[in-house]
Amino acid sequence: NTSLKFGHTHSFKGSTFFSLYCSPGRNLIRFSNHNVRNTTTLLLSQDGDMLYVGARDSMALKLNHSVIFFQLDWSPPDKDLEQCSMKGKKMADCPNFIRVLQFLNTTHLYACGTFAFSPRCIYIVSCFHCLKPDEGRGRCPYDPYQRNTAIIVDGELYTGTVADYRGNRPVISRYLSEGSRVDLKLDDTLGWLEDPTFIRSTFLPDEGKIYFFFSEVGREYDFIDKFIVSRISQICTSDVGGQRTLQRRWTTFAKAQLLCQADNELPYNVIQDIDTLLPADGAPEDDTLFYGIFTSQWSVNSGRSAVCSFRLTDIKSVFTGNYKVLNRDTLQWRAWVQEKVANPGECGLHNASDNVLRFVKENFLADESVRPVGRSLTMVSAEHNYTHLAVQRVQAANSRHYTVLFLLTESGYLHKAVLLQNGAHIIEEVQVFEQPQPIKSLKLSIPKGVIYVGTSEGVVKVPTANCSFYWTCAQCVLARDPFCHWDPVSRTCVIVSKIPTTLGQDIDGGNVEEACNSVSLTPSCPAGELVSVSLNEVIRIQCPAASQLSQQVWERPNSRLSSDLYLFLEDGSLSFVATPATLGHYLCLSFENGYQQTMAIYHVKQKSSPMTQSPTRFPRPQTYPIPTTQAVSRHGPELHTSFAKGPCYLRELVVVSVLLVICLSLLITMVLYALRQRCRSRTAPQAGTANRDSDRRTPVEQEALSGNNILSKHNGQALHSGHVSGLFCNGTLTGPNGHLPNTPSEES
Structure with a gap:
């Protein structure tokens, strides 16, 4: 029932490509293929040369220094997709999402996928040839949205996931056991796990133990609401189960609370991601540190993220201490006050007596909590929700070691921070995506100095160092980046070499004058x-x-x-x-x-x-x-x-000017027309006023006016009431020929 297709595609042909795009201050490389979507799992070879990508319905292999690209199509047949849909699941959730991708040995890979809510696993040869399929129940979740963890140690698969379709049976199991070793799992009837969300697992060879990190409901707290707690649990790889009691069950399982809390503050109780920082060369394994991202279920800390670190020494101390016991009648946890019969979590208990195994079966929750290093938070962000974390120890120019955190936010930004004595210092913020995208996976390749970020659209490659970005000694020093220092010979900010020097770097103080004392600090002003x-x-x-x-x-x-x-x-x-x-x-x-x-x-x-x-x-x-x-x-x-x-408004200015001229012209025309009508009305004789004027005229004036009338009649231009042939302009009465009315014209 497994549909497998093998494809070999050149990275610059067809639909597979590498693209170089610029984030502000960064050049990032994005790998994408139309058949490789929803990147869920990333796996790096130890030398960092090969990156294996688990995605939806496919797996891919990318070689760092060549353009070879292999793709393996692993999609469910139509029959399985129809059955998934008939069960009430969305078709978008029914493809095969790769959730487990691990190296089985030097020649084979082992992969598991959700496979239309019917998990499947397969063996893969390193050149991407598929071998027989395998059962996936208990090794991979059914639901692509459920978190899980898996790790292969000595050819055996250790997983933390759910073992049923509804997701109600959480298990921590071992598979692929051979010889006298048998597959093991938790006894799900004992309540060893309370609705957990698995985050990550890690193997410490010297301890011979695998540590699982997850969050779950804290039944030991008697609260009205469900109180989420972060946990660390351990199992021994040498465990083979009990002979009569705890047959095919873990005899070395124990768990404790991870408490990321500052004094007199509410805890950040929900773990989101965690990474392991191995000790420096020559240091004991007890110096191993675990850096985790925690959020809070309390509204007072909503939108805030905290980073806490835990030391392996403190974890071992808690697991060797006292344990709680569950009262099966009242379902209440209480501290064990009697003498311990055995130390739960101790390796080698599979050969113990039934009395000892019954004790560890009932006492698996440590009484004390694992406190962070220094009993304080490593860093707190009130503005960003961090989702993924990677940690690296970096040797600076002065041969001192500094811890650098790479933190991914929900909005698609990568923060690089260095941990100093006075707190965390954010070196830079890199915009990994133009638009916010859900981050599926994060892998740090220390040998190659790059970070791989997996999303729904592909994989982005981000260099861990960005020294060439700083162009002056002052800028290089003020960045306080352990990866970078100023080289006075080449006058550039370069990656720190293995030769110790104190010039051009000051991580703790960022003192420009001391670090750049051999360089002219006269700053060049920007162009005006x-x-x-x-x-x-x-x-x-x-x-x-x-x-x-x-x-x-x-x-x-x-x-x-x-x-x-x-x-x-x-x-x-x-x-x-x-x-x-x-x-x-x-x-x-x-x-x-x-x-x-x-x-x-x-x-x-x-x-x-x-x-x-x-x-x-x-x-x-x-x-x-x-x-x-x-x-x-x-x-x-x-x-x-x-x-x-500003934009150009020349066209609008011309239109407004033309309209203004037209309006002024109309206004002037109307004014002139009104004046003309006024002049005509004043010079026209009125019948009502003529008699009154004649009464006031002297005999001489009347005689003169009579003469004018006679003259006008003589010229054939008789004046009639209401018809005026002259204009009154400047207080002077003129005739139609422009002469005074009492002056004969030249024609007469």
Whole structure:
């Protein structure tokens, strides 16, 4: 019932490709294939040369230094998909999601998938030829959304998952046992696991133990609501089960609470991810550290993440201490007050007596909790929800070792942090994805110096070091990156070599003057920028931040920036209204750890012409990048704003001007027409007023007017009431020929 297809595809042909894209300040490589989606599992070879990818309905092999790409299609047949759908599952959840991918030996891989809610496993030759399929129940979850963990030790598979379709039977099991060794599992009737969510498992060879990390309901707490606790459990690889009691069951299982809590604060009780930091060369295995990400179920800590570290010495001390016992009648846990018959979790108990095995069967929960190193939190983030974690020990230029954490956020950002005596220092923030995506897996390759991030769209390769990003000694030192130091010979920030040196690096203090004492610290000012504005225009000039730890200050030569005229925004930019008093030069300065550098220079001036819409610039060379907690693009951010550039309104100006001219022309025409009508009305004789005027006229005036009438009649131009042939202009009565009315024309 297993459909298997083998495909060999060249990475630059067909649908498989590697793409190089730029995150701010970073060059990242993304691997994708239209047949390799929903990356769920990543597996790295020990030398880091080969990356195996488990995805939906397929597995892939990528070689780091070549373009060879193998793909194995492993999808359920249509019959199984139909049965999955008939069981009420969504078709999107019915494909085969690879959840277990491990090296079985030097030549074979072992893989398990959900396979349409009917788990299957297969053996794979390293060249991606499939051998016989195998039963997957108890080795892989049914549901692709359920978390699980698996590890292969000496050819045997140790898993933490669920063993039924509904997900109600959690188990920690061993499979693929050979010879006298038998497969083992927990006795699910004893309540050894309480609705767990498995996170990760790790094997410590010197201990001969496998540690499982998970969260579950804490039945030992008598709360109204279910209280989630984080756990660490252990089993011995030498365990073969009891002879009569605990047959084919673990005799070495024990668990304890991981308590990520600061004093007088609520605990971060839900574990999200954990990674193992092995001790340095020559150090005992007891110095092994486990770094985990924890969140809280309490609303007061909602949206916050904490990182805690636990030492193997403290874990072993808890497991060798006292244990609780469950009262089967009251279902209440209490501390065991009688003498211990045996030490639960101790290897070799499979040969013990039935009385000892009954004791360890009832006493598997440690009385004490495992406290973090120093009884304090390693770091806390109030702004980011971390989901995945990788840890590495890095040797700095002065031969000291520093712990570096790589933390992935829900929003698709990678934080690189170095742990110092005074707390964690975020070196940089890398934008892994343009849009937030759920992270499926994370793998750190220390030999190759890269991090692989698996998502629903493919795999992204992120270098752990980014030294070339820092262009000056000050930037290289202020980054406080253990991977990088300033080389005074080549005058570049380079990856730390194995030759010890104290120059060009100061991880603990970040002191630029001491670390760069052999280098000229005269900072090169950025190129000035000319911004042409109109008066009363709102201006916003920006200042790139050197880092989130730096303090930005705006200055004007021989002038003080008053809060009445200027608005200092949270992103460090400066906003103001362009007036004669605010025109001139502006400088943005950055102060960090006692070191000052100029980040931006502006010259704000009034536009010389109203047609000038876009600002001009001084010749500006490529500016230096900024060492930053949040990685900044090498070319720097665009410093012009929409206020300074502005769109062009020339066409609208022409249209408005034409309309204004038309309106003025109509208005003038109407005024002239009204004056003409007024003049005509004043010069026309009125019947009602003629008699009254004649009464006031003297005999001489009447005689003169009579003469005018006679003259007019003589010229054939008789005046009739209501018809006027002359205009009254400037207080003078004129005739139609422009002469005075009492003056004969030349024609007569």
